[in-house]
Amino acid sequence: MFKWFKKFLPKPQYKIVELTEPRSLSQLGDIEMRESIYTLASHPGFVALMNKLAYQSQSLKTKLAHEHHTDMRSVDFLQAGIYWSNWLRQELTRTTTKLPERQLDVMEEELRAFREIDSTIERIE
Numbered sequence: 376m377f378k379w380f381k382k383f384l385p386k387p388q389y390k391i392v393e394l395t396e397p398r399s400l401s402q403l404g405d406i407e408m409r410e411s412i413y414t415l416a417s418h419p420g421f422v423a424l425m426n427k428l429a430y431q432s433q434s435l436k437t438k439l440a441h442e443h444h445t446d447m448r449s450v451d452f453l454q455a456g457i458y459w460s461n462w463l464r465q466e467l468t469r470t471t472t473k474l475p476e477r478q479l480d481v482m483e484e485e486l487r488a489f490r491e492i493d494s495t496i497e498r499i500e
Contacts, residue, residue: 412470412471413471413472413473415471416468416471416472421471425464425467425468428460428463428464428467429464431456431460432456432457432460432461432464435453435456435457435460436457438453439453439454439457
């Protein structure tokens with residue numbers, strides 16, 4: 376349809392950018408490092424920063440809902456701010472919250488020990 380228009384468009388230029396692969400919490404270091412990250416959740420400074428993120432998100436929501444916006448760009452900025460402040464808060468909460476270790480009840484523990492012993496027994500049939 377607009378084949379003649381294509382000759383006026385600049386050709387796309389591609390750049391290859393190498394990114395280091397993201398590291399998970401398990402790759403951040405040894406057990407002491409993970410435990411120190413988990414202690415952040417109870418640190419008063421960290422709690423204050425998390426509260427500030429929550430306050431900022433709520434402040435942006437209030438602006439979005441109750442102020443007059445002259446253009447859609449300001450609405451987009453407010454929505455992006457709400458999204459990213461909530462995302463950051465969720466990621467920090469997920470990273471600093473230690474998942475509860477699954478508690479094995481006594482019967483499961485005994486059953487596992489029995490199976491381990493049973494696997495070492497040689498049977499003749």
